Amino acid sequence: MTTPNRGSGExxxxxxxxxxxVTPQPPCISLPPRAFTSPELYELELDRIFRRSWIMVARADQLAGPGDYLALTIAGEPLLLTRDRTGALNAMSPICRHRMMPVVAAGTGRAEHFTCPYHLWRYGLDGQLIAATHMRGNPAFDPGTCRLPGFAVEQWQGFVFVNLDSGAPPLRTHLSRIGEDLGNYELGAMTQVGSFxxxxxxxxxxxxxxxHENYHVMGFHPETIQPSTPGGSDTDVRDDSPLVLRFTVPFKEPQEVEFLRLTEQERRQVYNVSVFPCTSFAAAGETVIWLSFIPTAIDRTEVRGGILAPSQTVEGTDAEQLQQIREGNEAYAAVINGEDQRGLEEVQRAVGSRFAGRGHLSPKEPAVPVFYRKLAAALLAEEYREPAEAGPLAAVQSSLS
Ligand code: FES
Ligand SMILES: [Fe+2]
Incomplete structure (x- = not known):
């Protein structure tokens, strides 16, 4: 058996x-199988996408009080988010400026400051060095200018986004249209009632x-999602910017609402929003689910997400009741996520087969080629720029109709 060439030619x-x-007549076929297994493409994705993109990593509830922190890894880069005593959110590298020990392990917690476990240098919640023992004798060392390098962070409607490129253009402008369209859901006032x-x-x-599609609902979710939001329903897609696309999927029956003033149309559809590269959220009646798919390796993905509800849902509940609500929501999310995970891990096992190939897409999954287009545009950044406004969708739709 010969080994296929895995060089840069590939x-x-x-x-x-x-x-x-990204051509005017894009093909309506799935990605090449090697797009899921090529180490060189994965490196390019880390460089051109994940080291410079906005990714939703938490809900502000998870970083509510002074000293609350979240440590995670994006594209191999450790990252620390904190809420400081002024109420500001900070995102920074947790790598100690002395000899590169991470000052905090991955996870969440509350801290007054961060003390590096190696030689006990201490940093404030904003990343500034507070103390470094036995360093006075080194005249070249200036503690006043020593701080953990910062990343960009934005809070939008209670969602926390980070970007490893501290000079990245703001995300907010891409989301303004969504904020207006989803005004009745009062996203900023929602409470997180479960996370995973x-x-x-x-x-x-x-x-x-x-x-990006509900076509798979009939296959992966026949007993959970299919009864309320049947797979293969007509999907209406709007392509708002190089980063954001929206699509709606109809409910079988309009949703009952108790706290939100949703229009008839809003009660009749799930409103999905995708923020390139890997964040999405869906407003379904009075429930909102958010998800980010963060690569940890070429074939491993960390799925971070949460379930939101109007804050009135939990008003007056005690800690025990709140815990029960959380556990109920998380158990349900685990069932749905498990259905997707099992199926998608099977797909991943298959993409390395010699017989894996590109397939034709259905008109019932029109947001998928729009995602492909955004992916290609980002990977070809040096030679191709998406128009700032909508445009590519028309080309995709014409090749699907
Ligand atoms: S590596 Fe952090 S104090 Fe030495
Ligand atoms: Fe699914």
Missing amino acids: LDALLDQLREY VEDWHCNWKVAVENV
């Missing part, structure tokens, strides 16, 4: 195939393309 060939998605962090054994794009 990356060029893959990019040639991806380039077709899961480890899926699949490439991040396998998970992200799946969340």
Whole structure:
């Protein structure tokens, strides 16, 4: 058996195939199988996408009080988010400026400051060095200018986004249209009533393309989602910016609402929003679910997410009742997520087969090629720029009709 060439020629060939998605007549076929297994493409994705993109990592409830922190890894880069005593959110690298020990392990907690476990240098919640023992004798060392390098962070409607590129253009402008359209859901006033962090054994794009369509609901979710939101329903897609697309999917029956003033139309549809590359949220009646699919390896994805509800839902509840509500929501999310995870891990096992190939897409999954187009545009950044306003959707729709 011969070993196929895995050199840069293969990356060029893959990019040639991806380039077709940004042409005026993009192909309505799925990604090449090697897009999910090529180490060179994965490196390019880390460099051109994940080291410079906005990713939703938490809900502000998870970083509510002074000293609350969240430590995680994006694209191999450790990251620390804190709420400081002024109420500001900070995002920074937790890597100690002395000899590179992370000052905090991955996870969540509350801290007054961060003390590096190695030689006990201490940093404030904003990343500034507070104390460094036995350093006075080194005249070259200036503690006043020593701080953990910062990343960009934005809070929008209670959602917390980070960007490893501290000079990244703001995300807010991309989301203004969504904020207006989703005004009745009062996203900023919602409370997180459940959250999860899961480890899926699949490439991040396998998970992200799946969340761009409800065609799979009849296959993966026959007893959970299918009865209320049947798979293969007509999907209406809007492509708002190089980063944001929205699509709606009809409910079988309009949702009952208790606290929100939703229009008839809003009660009749699930409103899905996707923020390139790997974040999405869906407003379904009075429930909102958010998800981010963060690559941890070429075939591993950390799934972070939460369930939101109007704050009135939990008003007057005691800690025990709140815990029960959380456990109920998280158990339900675990069932749905498990259905997707099992299926998508099977897909990941198959993409390495010699017989895996590109397939034709259905008109019932029109947001998928729009995602492909955004992916290709980001990977070909040096030679291609998406228009700032909508545009590519028309091309995708014409090839699907
Ligand atoms: S590596 Fe942090 S104090 Fe030495
Ligand atoms: Fe699903």
